[in-house]
Amino acid sequence: MTEHSRILASDFSVSNEAGIMERLAENNDSLARLGAHHLVVYRALHDDKRVFATLGLRDRGSIDKLLRSPTVMEWYDAAGVDEIPPMFAGDVVEKIELESAVSEDSGIIVAAIAPVEDVDALLEKVRRSLRRFIAAGVRRVWIYRAFDDGHEVMILQELDTEEHAIAWVEHPDAAAEWMLGAGVGVYPPLFVGKLARVMELQLAG
Known part of the structure; x- marks a missing residue:
């Protein structure tokens, strides 16, 4: 990615x-x-x-x-x-390379733009849940905070296969709470x- x-x-x-x-x-x-x-x-x-x-x-x-x-x-x-x-428009606040990450850009991207209550709390929840992310096939997680709204984030996740990406979108982990905010109001639906x-x-x- x-x-x-x-x-x-x-x-x-x-x-x-x-x-x-x-x-x-x-x-x-x-x-x-x-x-x-x-x-x-x-x-x-x-x-x-x-x-x-x-x-x-x-x-x-x-x-x-x-x-x-x-x-x-x-x-x-x-x-x-x-x-x-x-x-x-935003700046990166966290880049996470997981154990399953590989160098090739061959994976599937899941992108979400969504509101969150507390970006720092979200980061901590993600860090505590990395083993579950790896088990789901997530390779990388990049989190951006919007310049004009401190409660708006964009999160890019790379997964290793299309099957894992679809399963992750249909049954997201509780640590990926931002995925529930995508597609609500002005925010676009999840992009896969x-x-x-x-x-x-x-x-x-």
């Missing part, structure tokens, strides 16, 4: 999945100029039109520049997004998908 400490993420659908990876790879010079250095794209397992994308950013100022710039909206338009989605592409963003020429 390729992720970064400061991140801008979104979960969105496109009108036509044909060529979506090529369109996402185009015209990224403007994103690089605003401080984005990597674009990571995941495709949903059972819906080719649903995509989860993250932009790795150099610093907090880069996120502010991106959110003020029309560049992100232009990027969504070029990708064929039907409706501009909410975006999560596989890495589709990693792009390093560089200035042209």
Whole structure:
């Protein structure tokens, strides 16, 4: 799983999945100029039109520049997004590499953006439950806190197989309480998908 400490993420659908990876790879010079250095794209397992994308950013100022710039909206338009989605902007607060983790990006991602009452309490609960996470096939857990809301988190989990991911989503452990908040109100439903592409963003020429 390729992720970064400061991140801008979104979960969105496109009108036509044909060529979506090529369109996402185009015209990224403007994103690089605003401080984005990597674009990571995941495709949903059972819906080719649903995509989860993250932009790795150099610093907090880069996120502010991106959110003020029309560049992100232009990027969504070029990708064929039907409706501009909410975006999560935050900083990593915990990276957990579990015993079952491997170096290859071959696993399945489960992404959740959700509210929690106490981020520190959530981190402690996860740390106490790592053996249960490993038993469920979880390889990695990355937890981000939103810049604009200290009670909003994004949690990326990598699991070793699709079967384990589906079982984890359908019967989450009590330590993964954030999964119950996904899909409620303004928050998108849980995203279950596989890495589709990693792009390093560089200035042209």
